[in-house]
Amino acid sequence: MADELVLWSLESRNYRVLEPVLCSKRSHCNWKLEHHNQRVAVTPHSLRTSQQQRPSTAKNNKRPHCEDAALSHFLQSLRKPPLRTFSTNARKVHTAPARTSSLLRPLPILVATAGGYAGYRQYEKYRERELEKLGLDVPPKLAGHWEVALYKSVPTRLLSRAWGRLNQVELPHWLRRPVYSLYIWTFGVNMKEAAVEDLHHYRNLSEFFRRKLKPQARPVCGLHSVISPSDGKILNFGQVKNCEVEQVKGVTYSLESFLGPRTPSEDLPFPPATPHSSFRSQLVTREGNELYHCVIYLAPGDYHCFHSPTDWTVSHRRHFPGSLMSVNPGMARWIKELFCHNERVVLTGDWKHGFFSLTAVGATNVGSIRIYFDRDLHTNSPRYSKGSYNDFSFVTHANKEGIPMRKGEHLGEFNLGSTIVLIFEAPKDFNFRLQAGQKIRFGEALGSL
Numbered sequence: 368m369a370d371e372l373v374l375w376s377l378e379s380r381n382y383r384v385l386e387p388v389l390c391s392k393r394s395h396c397n398w399k400l401e402h403h404n405q406r407v408a409v410t411p412h413s414l415r416t417s418q419q420q421r422p423s424t425a426k427n428n429k430r431p432h433c434e435d436a437a438l439s440h441f442l443q444s445l446r447k448p449p450l451r452t453f454s455t456n457a458r459k460v461h462t463a464p465a466r467t468s469s470l471l472r473p474l475p476i477l478v479a480t481a482g483g484y485a486g487y488r489q490y491e492k493y494r495e496r497e498l499e500k501l502g503l504d505v506p507p508k509l510a511g512h513w514e515v516a517l518y519k520s521v522p523t524r525l526l527s528r529a530w531g532r533l534n535q536v537e538l539p540h541w542l543r544r545p546v547y548s549l550y551i552w553t554f555g556v557n558m559k560e561a562a563v564e565d566l567h568h569y570r571n572l573s574e575f576f577r578r579k580l581k582p583q584a585r586p587v588c589g590l591h592s593v594i595s596p597s598d599g600k601i602l603n604f605g606q607v608k609n610c611e612v613e614q615v616k617g618v619t620y621s622l623e624s625f626l627g628p629r630t631p632s633e634d635l636p637f638p639p640a641t642p643h644s645s646f647r648s649q650l651v652t653r654e655g656n657e658l659y660h661c662v663i664y665l666a667p668g669d670y671h672c673f674h675s676p677t678d679w680t681v682s683h684r685r686h687f688p689g690s691l692m693s694v695n696p697g698m699a700r701w702i703k704e705l706f707c708h709n710e711r712v713v714l715t716g717d718w719k720h721g722f723f724s725l726t727a728v729g730a731t732n733v734g735s736i737r738i739y740f741d742r743d744l745h746t747n748s749p750r751y752s753k754g755s756y757n758d759f760s761f762v763t764h765a766n767k768e769g770i771p772m773r774k775g776e777h778l779g780e781f782n783l784g785s786t787i788v789l790i791f792e793a794p795k796d797f798n799f800r801l802q803a804g805q806k807i808r809f810g811e812a813l814g815s816l
Contacts, residue, residue, distance in 0.1 A: 509618065510701050519708065523691040523731050527747055530732040531782060534573040543567050547575055554668030560584040576671050577780050585670075587775035591800070591812035594774060596725065597673040597787055598808045599663040602696060604799050607658040607790065610647045614662060615696060616803065620704040622646055626713055626724065626790070627685050627756055651792050652721045659797060661789045661813055664696060665781065672780040673787055674809055675772040676725065679718035682769035684741055684759045687711050688751035694730040694786045706788060710746060712736050712779075716769055721792035727779060728786040735782035740770055775810060789813075 510518075538546060547566040551558060558564050562579040569575040588594050603613045611619040623646040651658055665671065689710040692698065699705055710729040717723060727736045729746065736746045743759060751757070761769045772778065799814040801807070 508701070509703050515702055515708075518692060518702075519690050524710075524747055524749075527691050527729075527732050527735075528749075531573075531735050531747070534576070534782065535571055537570045538572075540567060543569065546572075550575070554666065556668045560670075573782065576783055579672075580670060585808060585810040587810040588812045589774075591815035593677050593789075593791070593813045593815065595663065595807045595809055595811050595813055596676040596778065596789070597663060597665055598669040599665040599787070599806075600696070601801050601803055601805050601807055602662040602664050602699060602786075603803060604661040604801055604813075605659070607647060607660050610645055612660050612788075612790070614704075614706055615699045618700055618703055620707050622650075622790070624704065624707040625711075625726070625788075626715075627687070650722045650790075653792065655795060656721055656792045657795050657797070658722075659789075659791055659793055659799075659814075661799070661801070663787045663789075663807065664694065664699075665785055665787070666695075667783055670809060671783065672809075673725075673727065673778055675774055675776045675778050676789060676813065677718050677723065678772070678774050679716050679723045680769045680771050681714050681716040681740075682760065682762050683715045684738070684744065684761065685713040685715070685756055686744060686746065686751075686759075687713070687756045688746075688748070689729075691729050691731050691747065694728060706786065710736075712738065712744065712746065714738070714778075718791065720794060723791040724789070725778070726788040726790070727781065728788060729781075730783075730785045732783050736779065736785075737781075738779040739777055 544566045547569065550556065558566075560580050562581050563569075566575075569578065602615050605613070607622060610622045612622050612625065613619050647658055665673075687710060690708045692702065692705065692709055694705060694709065702708070706726075706728050711726050713724060713726045715722070715724040727738075729736055736744075738744050740761075741759070794816060797814055797816055800812050801814070807813075
């Protein structure tokens with residue numbers, strides 16, 4: 368026999384290969400064959416022995432007749448052309464490339480890259496905390512264009528839609544308390560303020576997120592002209608200067624990119640621009656007024672509904688489909704114009720001092736933004752493409768001014784938690800009663816004259 372053992376076609380002779388066994392030593396290699404439901408073990412030694420035997424000596428062979436017949440058929444079939452070749456060196460030849468290719472698989476590379484990047488980000492956060500302890504001002508380190516592009520490539524819109532459908536799944540009665548209790552413990556939810564404290568009352572996660580509060584849980588301050596529209600954390604506030612708005616200290620975004628371009632239409636909120644005017648000057652409609660802003664971040668454990676911050680009239684809605692990146696304070700310090708990248712709903716109108724707007728900004732797993740009086744609004748929908756926007760006017764022939772809203776009145780809700788941005792016109796003596804980073808609840812004062 369040669370060093371290479373050849374397996375020939377046995378199908379024409381009613382053979383079926385049950386198990387070809389390969390070894391490093393040829394004397395240990397064998398094929399297990401089946402012929403007419405009889406199993407035969409064939410080894411190289413038996414092949415050589417059978418080739419040397421003469422017909423006269425076959426009678427004295429003690430092996431069963433079926434095995435001799437099967438072996439005889441097998442020897443005759445060696446004259447047929449080979450279909451497959453099994454080599455004793457095949458294991459050595461093919462195992463080395465397999466090991467090399469396994470090291471080049473993309474999953475380990477991606478995991479290692481993501482782990483290294485996460486470690487780098489944790490180091491940066493640790494460094495910032497240490498500098499803050501020393502009383503040093505830490506300048507924000509903004510993400511590069513490639514980092515923003517990489518983040519935006521994550522299918523957050525698809526994931527948020529999947530999360531929204533999961534929230535609608537009704538939980539079994541016995542599973543509601545463990546699931547909601549875990550969420551309460553993780554995010555510090557105060558269920559004593561809920562109108563219904565019984566956890567079994569909420570059929571799914573969506574109902575739990577949108578739970579109503581007891582009437583006395585959030586008293587509305589009547590002494591101040593502007594109140595907080597929601598629970599949350601104050602990220603930034605102050606005057607809008609040079610058409611740039613601070614999302615956090617040191618990181619800005621464009622006012623025009625955030626609210627959208629100006630339009631000459633009479634039923635839309637922004638008047639046409641004059642040749643030498645800025646976007647900011649078009650929003651300030653009265654002499655002696657300034658433009659102010661306030662950013663409120665809603666954490667997952669906060670009350671998810673938002674209310675009217677003042678007495679005003681809503682005349683227009685503009686919906687921007689976009690990304691759904693996280694809007695937590697850390698991301699707001701890292702990504703410039705984060706709020707302009709994300710999906711958002713801009714409500715604009717007028718209050719007693721001029722222009723007023725409230726913008727609900729979406730985030731990861733918070734693609735669902737609902738405005739109670741706007742049934743035509745559908746956020747995080749696949750039919751809308753990024754980079755576009757659609758307008759809707761609430762000014763009709765029946766209602767020539769728009770939709771009046773009273774201070775503290777229910778306005779809308781998020782599915783989980785996100786960000787509210789107020790941009791409004793007010794006299795120069797308007798004063799905020801806030802501090803950056805403080806926790807605030809719906810109904811508490813933001814500022815007054």
